[in-house]
Amino acid sequence: MKLARDTWLIFQRQLHLLLRNPVWVFVGVFQPVMYLLLFAPLLKPALNAPTQAEAYKIFVPGLLVLLAIFGGLFQGFGLIAELRAGVIERSRVTPVSRLALLLGRSLRDVVSLLVQAVIITLLALLFDLRVFIGDLLLAYLLLALIALMTSAVSYGVALKVKSEDALAPLMNTVAQPVLLLSGILLPLAFAPGWLQGIAKWNPFSWAVDGTRALFSGDISNDRVWQGLTIITVLAAAGVFWAARQFARSVR
């Protein structure tokens, strides 16, 4: 199928370029590991968790969602560089599928997120985190969908604004409330009622709840399927919108 072939071509190239520059791989893993080593130890007393493992069950899922959101949202910068180099225009005069131009890039972002997630999970295992493999895989699926959505949106916005100067403040402005209203760092169970009320409207807070449920082995929790459904719908919408930006005129 043409779409699958084209997507694979773009994905391969993007992954190849990413691996050629190993600094990125290092940076991508270094930050979350720092969180894990330097921030997480504060959590056991702060959350009043009975054991360190319990604290990790709450913190690690939040950290992974955080990575998925931020990892995706800032991918647009690379695209603006490609736009400026004329690479996007060169692709657009070929018959390559416009959806593939997006999907190939976003899938590269999903894969690099999953690699980070696996490294973090393995490290957390050293700190006595325990999670069922089935639950974990479902959590990874949720993370992959989040990364797909945020990176697609970031690419779409990048194609619209076409400059780093506009993209950076825009993404920061979006990311901050999303982050604070999703209970990523601390569960919203600690939040006052009005804050919980607002957070209900943040799709990522559903995703965080769902991921936490999965990490505590509670796969039948409603938040799991609700989170998955919400994120799947948003990811599909994000991909659809961003692919249209690739098809439209770009200068």
Added chain:
Amino acid sequence: MIETRGLRKSFRSRAGRETKTVDAVRGVDLDVAAGEIFGFLGPNGAGKTTTLRMLATLIEPDGGQATIAGADLLKDPGEVRRRIGYVAQGGSTWDESTAREELVLQARLYGISKVEAQRRAVRALEAFQLTEFADRKCKTYSGGQRRRVEIALGIIHEPKIVFLDEPTTGLDPQSRAHMWDEIRRLRTEGMTVFITTHYLDEADALCDRIAIMDHGEVVAEGTPADLKREISGDVVQVGLDLVATGEAEKLLAAEEYISRLERLDEGGLRLFVDEGATAIPRILRRVDGAGLDLKSIELHRPSLDDVFLTKTGRSLRES
């Protein structure tokens, strides 16, 4: 091969609070035959790139229609893309990739198999004398090497038509001559080549036919020889210093056998006359008689710049 009718494009740009409309291309009709090198000659901002981008399906025309290699531009842009190659004015290679990687990927984006793509990349690298640097990152190439990679990318899928937007801008004279040879080679392989340029000598020497563009319109079209022949008569160029130029201009403007006068920036005049042989003695007498210091006098056949001048009232050299 290419047929356009009334192709138009305007841009709206915002400067502060007011929006301004720029009519970049205003009704372009072109007929390009198969297997020719067709040149678009015009000053900066004439609308050359905008026309090319429309023909390459990158921007949608506001009006008009076009058929490219038998495919309708508006109804079937996908088919147009399969049949053309396009090399942008501003470059299209990625710093961190190598020429070989770029060529293989580009071929594969056109649906060519991996093995065949690699074979074509090798051939293209040879043809454009790039084999030596094939596996170095593009950011290490010189401007001329990089331009050759870009042109190789534009034709890797052996299109029927290739659009080259200013293929030789920024190249030294030797690389330019090389590039001309490459472009002629494409023609012998049966490709139709559509280039833009603002070099007069390039339009003259390389192109089978040219269209002169100014302010979004085609002001003249034909073979370089025909266009020059259209301007009857000769051009006499007299060399004078700057002060004398002003005075000579006043003197000679009154002479009825001189149909037109053009000042040169560096001093001196170009005079359009019916017959150079009889005009030269009269010009000499007039200038000498006024005590002006005449440094040189030359007789020219009209150049493409003279064509541009008669059609637009301006010189391409100045703009």
